[in-house]
Amino acid sequence: MASHSASTNTQTDMVPPSKVLIVGAGIGGLFLALLLDKAGIDYEIYERSPESQTLGSVLSLNVNILPAFEQIGLYEELLALSARTDALRFMYDDLRTVASLSLENLKEEVGYDCLLLSRSMLYQLLKSKVPTGKIHFGKKVVSSEQNNEEVTIMCEDGTRYCGSILVGADGINSGVRKQMYSQLKKENKLPSTDSEEQDKGYVCLMGTTSPLDAEEYPFVESKNAVYNHIVGGGSNFSWSEFNVGEKRVCWIVVLQQTSLSPAEAKRLRNSEWSTNVSEETLDVIKNLRVPGGRSIGDLVVSTPDGEVCRVFLEDQVYETWYHGRTVLIGDAAHKLLSSAGQGAVTALQDALILANCLYDLSSQSPESIQNAFQSYKTQRIPHVKEEGAANRTNALFLHGQTLWERTVRYLAIHLVPQSVKHSFILKGASYRPQIAFLPQTPKRGSGHVLPQQPSKRYEAQQQKTKYSDAAIAATIAPEAEHAPTVTAVV
Template sequence: MKKRALVCGAGIGGLSAGLALARIGWDVTVFERDEELRTAGAGLNLWPNGVRVLKELGLGPHYAAISASLRTYRTFSSTGEVVAIDDVSDWPERYGAALSGVYRRDLSRMLADALGAGRLQLGRRVVAVAQDGDTVSCRFADGGSAEGDLLIGADGIHSAVRAALFGPQALSADGLVRWRGLFDLADVEVDPHAAVEVWGAGGHFGYMAIGGGRAYWFAAADGITTEPDDARAFFSRWERSSVPAIIAATDPSTIIRNEIRDLVTPLPRWSRGRITLLGDAAHPMLPGMAQGASQALEDVRILKAALAEHEDLAAALDAYERARIPWVGNVVRGSRPLFDFDGQHERVASNCNPILGRYDSIAERRSA
């Protein structure tokens, strides 16, 4: 008889977890609280470590068709000076995949299509989880329930599964906000094959292509936390850079605001009995290193390998935690300093790309 997995949450981590376990013979159902696939966000920067997982799941050609591969990483000051131009065109050979940008909705749809409609149930909000001996179950707001051998909480930063396992967890309260928007490459004279970071006193702005002739930008600045007009006005003052032209080309209706937070105290364990966590449910992080989605995918890779190797579920979840918790903790900690805008502005003034410098240690773990 097939083992049955219940996955709570149909974000990138949950969908890919469902697909990964189905690939190794599990009977999987992914439950999503919303009536539609979660597509919060605009674009997404997926680094080689994340893309490699998609390739291992057999989705390499599909991902290539919906994404944009990037060849250079350019860093500028807010006054237009070139800080660094880093050639990343050899990353497919060095790291097994290109640096890439993708529209989040396209990525979610690709994963859902690969998973199959029969394994995905929308409008199923988890309100309780329980386990008894060899069975784990979840109960939904609509009164229904499901039972299985394993339950995976992939239900995001405000995870109901995490709260059921470990109680309420305090989230950081720095008041940090990231702004995002979409624009058409044809409307702005920018390099469609470059990821670009622009650093200025008190703020940070980046942009990249995401496939289909589109691009997205992301930005944050001290004190710019509530109104889109304030964000547009702040970054439009960086007149000697490409930023004002990108802001002008952005449809205001595409601009979104996200509070960004991580856990005050990281979880020492992710599992209890037959229930475990992955992605933002386990380790929410600031987007400083653009590793949120890629680290969720790495969770999936290690969990899949552990379940394939260990017949005993407790041994598998223990192996998963031992491999992931120490490593992802480094990434969470490394993502926070990039929101010290003045400190990073000083590093940029010294011709240093803050993000690429931190990525080296992640990328080199391609076989870990």
């Protein structure tokens, strides 16, 4: 594979990777695939599961990613699938509302509503836009190797695939990350912090119901989302329900890890998304009350068989995001505590910024690829860390069960002014990255928007087109000036 020197290329002659191997067909991997397709970069997706996965619960998409969905023409489809969030209601287990946060007037300032939908809805939407044959299911990657020319992945079934870049989009327990870290450890290049396990975490049980009877659940027909969050006074549980469109309800039950034995916590930390949830576990949560005289048990019964799942959530931002021709996105690079269903946004943002950097590759040389990966991490890491800190605070507020956490929650509810909470939301809304190689979505709302690193290649192409159009116009103008006048005869 020939390498091209960056010094001999013009900006419009930049050389994208010949093929990107994406491991993981989750939300981040699928979104990256769509962006690479828009960029004219070839790719293939390899997913370990034998078929499409619809596990999970609620997702929250907001101003931090919605402009990008406008760019690729999916915004209106998202609106049709989702419900708009008006407010968060915070309750104790006797269903007394002790606090609420209104979002009704937020759109005027940020330009977008906060949309709630189920993970499966977004997954199916993204998957439907990926060309047939680009996703290969039943491909568990067991090892990889790379050199100056290419990277090769080996699958459990004995197949091998080669490309110029490998993207690990394979989640919290990323096999790509483990293989990369193993190699770095052998070379004594892995930071000690990347080999440490974090103890802080939460066990989540979750699901999305089938379409519900509107007579029994009248709120499911509303396009305004009902977001109820309840904290148990005499238990270690907290739980939430959300209507998300298509007459479905997402539900989540969270158990703080500090209430688990060390052995159980370690076992769950090493597990992946699982539908192996025992009847005994479901019996424990079935009587947790939600508004309307209903319970979590009612929602569990309405969830399709095999789609109640369990996952262990941790809080860790890794230092090492790339090595050689391999790079990580989403949960593979950073495990952030889930906060009101916004975990997917960070993976989508990772995919977006990585696609921007790959579009601007000056060559396929190892040096050029390293520079692209470094630019990706430099652009993303401050925002990931900021999001991680915000999620820790939100998780403490929403799920914390220790005496200290209950005290902090009480003070936050009763002493922090709404204006302060509102200012935090506006600050977070200022980061709204866009796809640098597509026409930009005009700014919406009155709030501040952080500047974004532009695409040198795209700007050069636009400038070239501008000069070309001007030259054509200059050629046509004199000809039009001297053209003979034709007089109509009546």
